[in-house]
Amino acid sequence: MASPLALLRDDSLSLLVRGYGFGAHLWRRADRGARAVPFRLLGREALFVRGEEGVALFYDESRTRRHGAMPAFIQESLFGHGSVHSLDGDEHRHRKATFVDVLYDDVEVARLLPELERQWQGELDAWVGGGDRSAYDAAVGALGRAIMRWAGIPGTAAAQTRWAKRQAQIVDGFGVPYSPEFLLALANRRWSDRHAAELIDAVREGTLDPAEGTALHAWAWHRDRSGDLLPAKRAGVELQNSFRPMIAVSRFVAFAAKELHDRPEWRERIAAETAERGSLVGGELATAFAQEIRRTAPFVPMLPAWAETDVELDGQRVAKGGRVVLDILGTDTDTREWERPSAFDPERFVGVDDYEAIRAFVPHGGADVRTGHRCPGEKLAIAGLAASIAVLSDPRLRISGRGLDVNRRRMPTKPRSGGRVRRADAPSGCPFHRG
Numbered sequence: 001m002a003s004p005l006a007l008l009r010d011d012s013l014s015l016l017v018r019g020y021g022f023g024a025h026l027w028r029r030a031d032r033g034a035r036a037v038p039f040r041l042l043g044r045e046a047l048f049v050r051g052e053e054g055v056a057l058f059y060d061e062s063r064t065r066r067h068g069a070m071p072a073f074i075q076e077s078l079f080g081h082g083s084v085h086s087l088d089g090d091e092h093r094h095r096k097a098t099f100v101d102v103l104y105d106d107v108e109v110a111r112l113l114p115e116l117e118r119q120w121q122g123e124l125d126a127w128v129g130g131g132d133r134s135a136y137d138a139a140v141g142a143l144g145r146a147i148m149r150w151a152g153i154p155g156t157a158a159a160q161t162r163w164a165k166r167q168a169q170i171v172d173g174f175g176v177p178y179s180p181e182f183l184l185a186l187a188n189r190r191w192s193d194r195h196a197a198e199l200i201d202a203v204r205e206g207t208l209d210p211a212e213g214t215a216l217h218a219w220a221w222h223r224d225r226s227g228d229l230l231p232a233k234r235a236g237v238e239l240q241n242s243f244r245p246m247i248a249v250s251r252f253v254a255f256a257a258k259e260l261h262d263r264p265e266w267r268e269r270i271a272a273e274t275a276e277r278g279s280l281v282g283g284e285l286a287t288a289f290a291q292e293i294r295r296t297a298p299f300v301p302m303l304p305a306w307a308e309t310d311v312e313l314d315g316q317r318v319a320k321g322g323r324v325v326l327d328i329l330g331t332d333t334d335t336r337e338w339e340r341p342s343a344f345d346p347e348r349f350v351g352v353d354d355y356e357a358i359r360a361f362v363p364h365g366g367a368d369v370r371t372g373h374r375c376p377g378e379k380l381a382i383a384g385l386a387a388s389i390a391v392l393s394d395p396r397l398r399i400s401g402r403g404l405d406v407n408r409r410r411m412p413t414k415p416r417s418g419g420r421v422r423r424a425d426a427p428s429g430c431p432f433h434r435g
């Protein structure tokens with residue numbers, strides 16, 4: 001058992017209390033520009049690392065491994081038991097190959113675009129027709145239905161929207177184990193695991209026949225390295241990992257509403273681009289804005305791995321068996337890697353196609369998507385977020401300035417109101433709160 005002194009030195013409580021401010025708090029203990037700082041997490045020694053050097057260390061499989069590094073309350077509630085996130089080595093690469101085929105292949109990404117266009121057009125029409133909904137709520141529906149159709153999941157629009165809301169709540173509740181929202185997330189997880197497993201069984205029994213190439217088809221027929229089908233529940237977990245994170249992009253959409261509200265000139269430029277192209281998807285300026293949202297908005301703050309050997313970076317060490325923790329947020333806003341890192345400036349991404357080559361740009365993890373744990377859904381997320389930004393820039397809409405404050409102690413967070421959106425000429429409900 002850990003001694004009372006060790007418990008006092010542990011930083012876990014500080015992480016829970018400080019939320020997204022935790023990383024900056026730790027760096028105050030180190031020299032300016034340091035790449036590594038020691039701390040204690042969950043009763044063990046750990047090394048907090050950042051920047052290109054930190055990314056290289058964190059993704060070096062000869063020095064780190066993943067299995068069991070993520071606290072169980074996150075792994076089980078958010079990703080699901082036995083998911084790809086927790087695998088290492090050949091087993092990881094084998095499972096990951098199916099994710100890459102299904103999510104990362106350009107043909108599959110292109111297949112999502114018409115669904116995004118259709119679902120977002122519906123939400124835009126509802127706003128223009130007088131609807132009053134937050135950008136976040138609209139995105140949960142639009143992105144949820146688009147990705148479920150794309151994944152081959154059957155159901156009416158209403159049923160898909162309901163499942164999307166459950167999935168959004170899982171993402172909302174996983175990081176607050178001290179609150180009732182966490183219990184609700186566990187209940188939604190249980191319901192979703194059962195429903196996803198039923199879909200997998202239905203495909204295997206021949207009562208459902210999703211198109212080849214869809215996530216539902218791929219996970220129903222994915223075989224492990226011994227040639228066996230995955231148990232239905234595990235296949236259902238990976239099916240959810242192929243669409244739930246797209247619903248989580250709604251959190252970025254809420255941040256986009258905030259940044260667009262504060263930058264009318266960008267809204268005008270993106271609206272002009274959308275009008276000229278005659279499409280809500282794939283605009284260059286909307287995409288640059290999406291990239292800057294990904295760089296700056298607090299979502300995944302850090303990632304943990306085990307030190308497989310004694311590890312040293314920038315003069316700091318952690319012994320084998322401790323944790324190496326990559327500071328995602330601190331790397332995306334590192335003064336040694338970025339010019340004016342705290343300025344929100346989408347211009348820095350205009351004309352940048354190969355964002356994966358920017359080693360210190362890691363909102364979706366770093367290194368190589370095929371061989372490492374880098375997110376296979378990054379292209380899908382960018383496409384979904386850029387389409388949302390094009391919609392929110394429509395001049396017929398107004399984004400309210402109310403409720404755009406962000407509680408950076410809660411993980412995950414978003415602007416409080418989710419970004420209220422209404423028709424531009426709609427009267428404001430309250431004369432004292434015109435936004």
Ligand code: HEM
Pocket residue numbers: 084085086096099103241242243244245246248249252299300303363364365366372373374375376377378380381
């Ligand atoms: C809100 C946007 C998203 C963010 C911020 C995000 C971020 C991340 C991060 C940080 C990782 C872990 C990287 C690592 O462990 O090294 C990851 C992994 C993963 N993401 Fe995403 N992601 C997003 C969207 C998506 C989408 C849209 C999908 C699929 C539709 C997706 C599917 C996955 C999967 C399956 C993994 C596990 C990969 C592995 O362990 O090999 N993500 N993501």
